[in-house]
Amino acid sequence: MRIGLVTNWARQCGIAEYSRYLADALAEARVEVAVLARDNPATASASAPQGALTVCPCWSSTDLSGVLSAADDLRLDLLHFQHEFSFFPTDQLCGLVRQATGRGLRCVATLHSVARYRAATARLGMLADALIIHAEEHRPDLPDHDLYASRIAVIPQGTPLFPRACRSEVRREMGIRSRCVLATFGFLRSYKGLEDVLDAVSLVARDIEDVTWLVFSSLHDDTAEGLRVYWELRRRAASLGLLRHLRIYTEFLPLPELGRLLQAADIIVLYYRPVPHITASSGAGRAALATGRPVVVADMSYFADLGEEVVKVEPEDPRLLGSTLLNLWSDPARRAALARRAEAKSADTAWPVVAHAHRALYERVIADSVVPELLASAALRQ
Secondary structure (H helix, E strand, C coil): CCCEECCCCCCCCCHHHHHHHHHHHHHHHHCEEEEEEEECCCCCCCEEEECCCCEEEEEEEEEHHHHHHHHHHHHCCEEEEECCCCCCHHHHHHHHHHHHCCCCCCCEEEEECCCCCCHHHHHHHHHCCCCCCCCHHHHHHHHCCHHHHHEECCCCEEECCCCCHHHHHHHHHCCCCCCCEEECCCCCCCHCCCCHHHHHHHHHHHHHCCCEEECCCCCCCCHHHHHHHHHHHHHHHHHHCCHHHHHEEECCCCHHHHHHCCCCCCCEECCCCCCCCCCCCCCCHHHHHHCCCCEEECHHHCCCHHHHHHEECCCHHHHHHHHHHHHHHHHHHHHHHHHHEEEEHHHHHHHHHHHHHHHHHHHHHHHHCCCCHHHHHHHCCC
């Protein structure tokens, strides 16, 4: 079984990081994987075997034609698209899937976000052999999902397994002496709610003077937005007298290194703001759980697949977030219980487990001789 993973690769991108973990775990599960990567300077020199992987840069956001040529050259059995709307238009992807299945290639697509208003998503669901979503809660947001319900597979985000680090040792390495340390991470984007967390930290600082908030947030491809968020955060921190409580790290860190540094925290906070019409699953939530630290998240679709292993707070309510953080920090027994639940959830969704779920899906799809478009046509006639 030879799988072509069509994805962003070797970029500062959450999906590129996700794809790297998935590809490595699939290789460990004895699935032969080739990466059909987005063509960019970072992957231009990567069109050669990399360990157990072959990486072939062959497509751009405006031209997917190289995917089929690469699939022929590599003699692939199945294409697995890591789909995000900013990578390529869904209509263009649907055309490619139609061509691929017409040539006997099986096609699977993982939806890293679901736009409820995009009818092309329904067309993709009816053309592909399988459509992967990360949480059952996202199914109702798939347009016309009843037409392709049998081909929807729920496979959770994989969770990395970070080695445990001593909190006091990591703090000493970072030069942190505060009693209370909070941490947030992820790209500098406006919807990440960093200003709301800052307002919550200002409330925490009234009760705990020696509190430090660590922000590990590098610039996204849209550097203009990232710089705007960065300077707005610093300006607001200055106006609130919180600059001494704030540490911002803007270097993009490999996930294992980030996982170690996050273990300096008492609590990890991911307090996103709602994004209209978009449903997604947060890989950051899984990485936060993997640190073994208690995690506080916004109660929204990005974290719908997380349950009692996290604390959920209504979004855009800094006062409520601040009181939640204070109560949690002052309750070591509750924090320890959350950490234990996080450990259990991480084991259940570790990348080897998720890779085996993918392998089982690939085997089922390849064994199925029914052409998806015939099923789609029958469904539309009903």
